[in-house]
Amino acid sequence: MAATQTTAAPPTASEARPKGSRVTIRDPRTGEILWSVPEAEPPAITHAVEVARSAAGQWAVVAPAERGSCLRAAARALQAAASELAGLNSSETGRPVEEALAGIAAGASTLEQYAELGPVHRGHSLRGNQLASDYTVAEPRGVAVLLTPWNDPVAVACGLIGAALVTGNTVVHKPSERCPRLGEALGEVLAPAFPPGVLQTVSGGARVGELLTTAGVDVIAHVGSSASGARIASAAVSTGAHSIRENGGNDPLLVDGDVDPAWAAGQAAIGAFSNSGQICTSVERIYVHEAIAAEFCAALEAEAALRNSNGTVAPLVDTRLRESVHAQVAQAVELGAHAVEGGAVPEGQGAFYPATVLLGCTDTMQVMTEETFGPVAPVQVVPSFDAGLRQACSGRYGLAATVLTGNIAHVQHAIAALPVGTVKVNEVFGGAPGGSAQPRGESGQGFGYGPELLDEFTRVKVVHVAAPPPFALQLPGEQLADMERSDLDQP
Template sequence: MTSIDQQQIINIFQSQKSFFATRKTQDISYRIEQLKRFRTVFVQHTDAICDALMEDLGKSRKEAEYAEIQLVLDELDYCIANIEEWAQPVEVPSKPRPGGETVISKLTHQPFGVTYIIGPFNYPVQLTFSPLIGALMTGNTVIIKPSENTPTVSNVIAQIISEAFQPEYVAVVQGAIEENTLLLTFPFDYIFFTGSANVGKIVMAAAAKQLIPLTLELGGKSPCIVHKDADLDIAAKRISSGKWANCGQTCVAPDYVYVHEEVKDALILKMKAYLKETYQDQTLGKIGKIVSQHQIKNLAGYITSSSEKLVYGGHYDLNTRHFEATLMDGVNWNDAVMQQEIFGPILPFLTYTDIDEALSEINSRPKPLALYVFSENQAFADDVLNRTSSGDAEINSTLIHVGSHFLPFGGVGGSGFGKYHGKFSFETFSHLRAVLQIK
């Protein structure tokens, strides 16, 4: 990690303020040119990105290429192709004037100015570069602080940015709490944060002191409801895929399964079979690394506090930071594993017989970032979605909505606020300005 002192950080911010004041970023062709340059440099670092992700998080090449690289490229290409259209003023109806004058009303999009993007550790490339695309295509300048918990990846991110952009346009500040605390005192024009709710509150409090608009992409305990009429083979496969991706360190991973009592045992059997088939020898490391030894200890604590409920997996290695895919059965809301977002490869099972009671339990807790429901009855699935609140939702699948640049992604309530991806990023990172003209 490259060290940087306080004055250097101040200088970067001031240089970006000055550069934005030149209005060079207002030019759409400039934005497109810069994003294309970024794309070229980004692709050139594919091997370095994959190697760094393996080092920090144990991500396989296949997972890194799709979840961290291809999703960024897909969004880049989509946004580059549509910036000109999205940036055009939109004429809207006007109220007639008493004197009969001609009135023209239109909507325009303006960049905010200097923006601050705080990246997370779990998908450190995708969840840093996706909001970067939004900030740049709307004409902002950007300071990025990647996560200190993935230092190898952060170094690669810094290298990519330094090759693709001048620091007065886009710059990386590496560091931890000290650097972030300093940056949060600056009068940014917009802040975009992805991470935990606890840190999100700190970021929001700092932004509030200067009335800085922001987006918070947080997390929460995303429920996965499996009804008695669900296709259990599909449910077992798709829940497993969503849960074990990135070793469970995904903000929209199914945090727990709320399954109908009649099919609970059958579902667990199918999930065990799927895990044995997918990770045949159950060697530690098959599903990646946990980000830190501290988190390994947290996850281990969930198991030791309810060891009688462990039904599969549970092994871990503190030194290598590997943790097995783990299933816990007979869990209730008082168990430690149900008190906060797990953010690891442990999947607890709760049962219900009355969906009304299950939904009441879910609704009595903070709103999650995602909600999943498995059922072959469309009316049942729609009813569950109508009676709950979550950032986003899926029926008979998990996780894949995050990869669509046609859908807005973001939380609600305790899971955050603000939406991005594709056109929604354009709207998030720009000020919608109303313009009225009388002729």
């Protein structure tokens, strides 16, 4: 059904005052204040980096297998604390408890994965002289600052923490200011598995993040918005730190004319509405072939209506995000799009926003060009697969893209053309364990997750070892005999 628009409620978002010392968190379901958490002050941030620096030398020489054992202990502790952490996740971000538990299980699995990968992370042998040895050695970079998001806070943090620690770096972790209690609790669970100073947690907003990124550390890893990522990249250039960034995306879904429209609509709904659209690789814009557009759009509208009617769309993290999402939807409607489902700020408390389907979208609309990060599915009908592919290749982001088609030639053309780090064919989410990705454009830089993330947290030293030339060593007795023979040779 068509949606009517209502006036957004006054801001009740989590607040990180630039000159304040506390972060206030509100319940995304009710808008009520949950708690206020102190921000780390500059002396505490400096101290945390100094402690990490002092612990780095000893941690770097610990055998990788022993570091892996510490990660396994951390994974066991995480599993034991799953219920408590899931409750905090749900309270602070609105994520359903069962989904929060799944994220925690993924985090524990990732720690265990890096416990296995760390000891077998190796350099390369090089071809040179037969009587010499040439090889590379991977060494830890030093102190790593990890800045992690709120939308999948435990799984993402564990991926970066696991890779950084198993390769011998020490870590200062700043969780998102939108889930500070969860971040602090996660640190309290994981840190005892490691020697003192190896893993520390500091809380706060953008001010704390800025102080950390300019503190002279060796690695800065960030998962979050492209705007924040750009500032972090600039800071890394100034300090010489290595930066790893997975930032915003505007991921396209390209639907070919030869697929079942109901199935394709189901995939689109999963991609656009899961976690209320608050996933880095959510479907953000849809290009559907005109041959199946009518059936696809009707099925997608029904998918959204079902989610709205059964109450399975969780709230957004706060009303600040909801206002941003609705502003994009309102702009699209003003420019001619039709909200056939959702599209209005609901009455009542909290930061809820309905699953929304927008038809008649064009590239003049922000929902098609910017990251929305909400449960919005904007649809543009295209005359051909090639036309849709050209549209999908547009934009300044380069995180991921999905293609639904039964045509192998179209698959190969899309894989070759799409300027993104990840291409998914016929499944919006999924992938084998240990998969990695390298974002492009304003979506970031460096590998995230998988074995390649170990390379990001290490630097390579090339070693050349050659044998010395032959050298006859004479003993003192032999030298005396030589002298006597020399005397006999005198005339």
